[in-house]
Amino acid sequence: MKKKLLxxxxxxxxxxxxxxxxxxxxxxxxxxxxxxxxxxxxxxAKGTKVAFYGWGGDENRNNWLNGTVAxxxxxxxxxxxxxxxxxxxxxxxxxxxxxxxxxxxxxIDMIWINGENFYTAKENGLLYGPFTSQLPNMEAYIDxxxxxxxxxxxxxxxxxxAPYAKAQMVMFNDSAVTxxxxxxxxxxxxxxxxxxxxxxxxxxxxxxGSAFVRNLIYEKCGWEQxxxxxxxxxAVKEAIEPALEYLRELNPYLWNxxxxxxxxxxxxxxxxxxxxxxxxMSYGPFSVASGIADGTLPETCQTFVFDNGTIGNTNxxxxxxxxxxxxxxxxxINAIIGGDLQLTQYSQLRDLPVVDQSKLxxxxxxxxxxxxxxxxxxxxxELLAHRLPEMPADLVPVIEEIWAEEVVGK
Amino acid sequence: MKDRxxxxxxxxxxxxxxxxxxxxxxxxTVTARWPxxxxxxxxxxxxxxxxxxxxxxxxxxxLLSSIMLATLVAVIGTVIAMxxxxxxxxxxxxxxxxxxxxxxxxxxxxxxxxxxxxxVSLIRMHxxxxxxxxxxxxLVAALPYCxxxxxxxxxxxxxxxxxxxxxxxAGPFRSFIDASLPGIMPGVLxxxxxxxxxxxxxxxxxxxxxxxxxxxxxxxxxxxIQSGDRALASIYSTVFVGSAxxxxxxxxxxxxxxxxxxx
Numbered sequence: 001m002k003k004k005l006l007x008x009x010x011x012x013x014x015x016x017x018x019x020x021x022x023x024x025x026x027x028x029x030x031x032x033x034x035x036x037x038x039x040x041x042x043x044x045a046k047g048t049k050v051a052f053y054g055w056g057g058d059e060n061r062n063n064w065l066n067g068t069v070a071x072x073x074x075x076x077x078x079x080x081x082x083x084x085x086x087x088x089x090x091x092x093x094x095x096x097x098x099x100x101x102x103x104x105x106x107x108i109d110m111i112w113i114n115g116e117n118f119y120t121a122k123e124n125g126l127l128y129g130p131f132t133s134q135l136p137n138m139e140a141y142i143d144x145x146x147x148x149x150x151x152x153x154x155x156x157x158x159x160x161x162a163p164y165a166k167a168q169m170v171m172f173n174d175s176a177v178t179x180x181x182x183x184x185x186x187x188x189x190x191x192x193x194x195x196x197x198x199x200x201x202x203x204x205x206x207x208x209g210s211a212f213v214r215n216l217i218y219e220k221c222g223w224e225q226x227x228x229x230x231x232x233x234x235a236v237k238e239a240i241e242p243a244l245e246y247l248r249e250l251n252p253y254l255w256n257x258x259x260x261x262x263x264x265x266x267x268x269x270x271x272x273x274x275x276x277x278x279x280x281m282s283y284g285p286f287s288v289a290s291g292i293a294d295g296t297l298p299e300t301c302q303t304f305v306f307d308n309g310t311i312g313n314t315n316x317x318x319x320x321x322x323x324x325x326x327x328x329x330x331x332x333i334n335a336i337i338g339g340d341l342q343l344t345q346y347s348q349l350r351d352l353p354v355v356d357q358s359k360l361x362x363x364x365x366x367x368x369x370x371x372x373x374x375x376x377x378x379x380x381x382e383l384l385a386h387r388l389p390e391m392p393a394d395l396v397p398v399i400e401e402i403w404a405e406e407v408v409g410k
Numbered sequence: 411m412k413d414r415x416x417x418x419x420x421x422x423x424x425x426x427x428x429x430x431x432x433x434x435x436x437x438x439t440v441t442a443r444w445p446x447x448x449x450x451x452x453x454x455x456x457x458x459x460x461x462x463x464x465x466x467x468x469x470x471x472x473l474l475s476s477i478m479l480a481t482l483v484a485v486i487g488t489v490i491a492m493x494x495x496x497x498x499x500x501x502x503x504x505x506x507x508x509x510x511x512x513x514x515x516x517x518x519x520x521x522x523x524x525x526x527x528x529x530v531s532l533i534r535m536h537x538x539x540x541x542x543x544x545x546x547x548x549l550v551a552a553l554p555y556c557x558x559x560x561x562x563x564x565x566x567x568x569x570x571x572x573x574x575x576x577x578x579x580a581g582p583f584r585s586f587i588d589a590s591l592p593g594i595m596p597g598v599l600x601x602x603x604x605x606x607x608x609x610x611x612x613x614x615x616x617x618x619x620x621x622x623x624x625x626x627x628x629x630x631x632x633x634x635i636q637s638g639d640r641a642l643a644s645i646y647s648t649v650f651v652g653s654a655x656x657x658x659x660x661x662x663x664x665x666x667x668x669x670x671x672x673x
């Protein structure tokens with residue numbers, strides 16, 4: 001009997017602390033930042049830690065963030081900056097769980113985000129804001145009227161994220177293998193016919209493959225009509241019918257006759273490096289230069305875009321709703337959109353800067369112009385002259401669904 | 411004689427199947443380009459070594475934290491498994507079969523689902539993003555294996571030797587250490603190694619329970635595999651496998667010494 005009582009007591013003793021923990025209240029917010037002045041925010045951020053979460057698969061970017069950016073923030077603002085590699089899906093899953101559990105102080109301060117993910121995160125209250133109007137560098141360096149400052153995949157930003165870097169769809173091949181560079185959809189079809197079975201694109205919903213297909217849709221159907229289109233499947237399907245027709249026409253000349261597509265852009269990158277396909281594509285407009293510098297791509301690689309232009313978008317930095325250090329995150333974001341760090345991002349990572357050229361001082365302009373981008377790429381001016389806007393975020397999954405039904409293996 | 415030759419052939423084939431890919435990975439660690447159909451890489455690079463040793467991922471720190479975490483899981487997991495096995499195999503407790511089945515239950519739930527659910531519980535207990543939280547979650551993943559292993563050896567060894575020791579006047583603790591433990595030691599070893607390797611290779615659970623704060627080798631390695639950087643993925647894989655092997659050899663050597671001393 002005694003023993004049984006003891007067991008009962010132990011069992012209760014074990015469960016009790018758990019239950020007690022569950023009802024414990026999280027600490028309240030330190031201060032309201034939305035009305036604070038910039039000096040106040042910088043002061044509050046001094047001596048704090050900032051954790052930036054985002055995709056960790058690019059060693060150059062990891063080193064830039066943990067090196068150049070971290071040093072800059074330490075020196076100028078006394079902030080300890082750390083970059084944590086985590087896929088955006090996992091970040092959003094983490095934030096969703098934290099929201100569900102009623103957590104008020106999480107671990108994520110800043111997030112690298114854009115497009116659909118931004119749209120869903122903002123809709124679900126996973127982001128803090130609006131905050132961008134409080135950043136001095138927004139006014140000093142960023143074009144306020146640029147559609148990409150106001151909208152992300154046609155969805156209003158409302159001050160919930162600040163631009164980080166610009167991406168643009170480019171295509172590239174090895175001029176020693178195939179010297180021709182298709183200038184439009186028709187030439188691309190000819191190119192596929194000439195290199196039967198050696199061209200393909202990543203299966204949607206891969207980010208790059210999806211953008212490439214949207215680009216071909218723009219080629220066949222124009223881009224303007226999509227900017228205001230509702231995400232109604234039947235209507236979208238009707239609008240992109242000529243493009244679907246074209247994609248099906250393409251299939252017999254593609255790798256594995258278009259019955260299957262490489263699972264993601266990573267797989268296509270490897271196939272291109274191995275010589276299994278003759279053409280590749282990327283959202284990083286200067287990725288060829290990095291590849292040549294790394295030795296993963298031959299020196300004869302060349303970048304090209306369609307004459308009508310290719311899709312460009314911006315990726316952004318946002319702040320988590322439960323960020324433990326919102327002031328620090330704001331200071332870090334402000335620094336990253338400034339001229340100094342954007343210049344290092346351009347020179348070290350070869351990423352298109354988000355700064356407005358007309359807002360730069362002559363000195364800064366000269367520094368940007370002096371950057372050696374490396375081999376096999378198109379100059380910034382040519383890319384920007386061939387830049388088309390993204391579609392609304394909610395059209396993207398609809399098109400991916402239609403592609404899977406109407407194009408694969410047809 | 412014939413049997414032995416057949417045996418050797420099988421061994422040789424198995425060895426080739428295991429070692430050939432390992433050799434390919436070793437070559438990839440310093441490969442820049444290796445296009446088809448070349449038998450050897452077209453160009454080599456030292457950028458991977460540079461990144462590994464001087465990059466922004468502090469290798470020693472990450473290695474130490476991975477090894478500490480896995481060792482903790484191995485020790486705690488094996489002790490829990492040892493006690494569970496004694497409870498179900500030696501003492502005739504009612505419902506012990508249910509305990510045995512319950513110990514296997516975590517295997518039935520897919521890892522991702524489990525990780526996302528447990529994260530909410532961890533946040534409620536304020537254990538999210540802590541080492542304790544990650545250890546707990548790893549334990550859940552490792553315990554089914556540990557418990558199964560320990561149940562088998564405990565059932566085989568039984569408690570007859572322990573009873574003898576007790577008859578001869580040894581206390582319960584001493585009779586367990588001196589009489590039963592040497593017998594179940596092989597099980598303890600395999601349970602600990604199993605828990606170690608499971609904890610060492612956890613990716614998604616560590617990511618969610620640790621919130622990116624608790625850094626392990628797997629957390630650094632997997633993004634490079636996913637991003638398709640084969641050279642970097644290879645060099646981190648080599649460190650991953652190599653460090654696990656070294657720890658195993660050390661563990662085994664230590665246990666052998668203890669066992670010999672005991673005798």
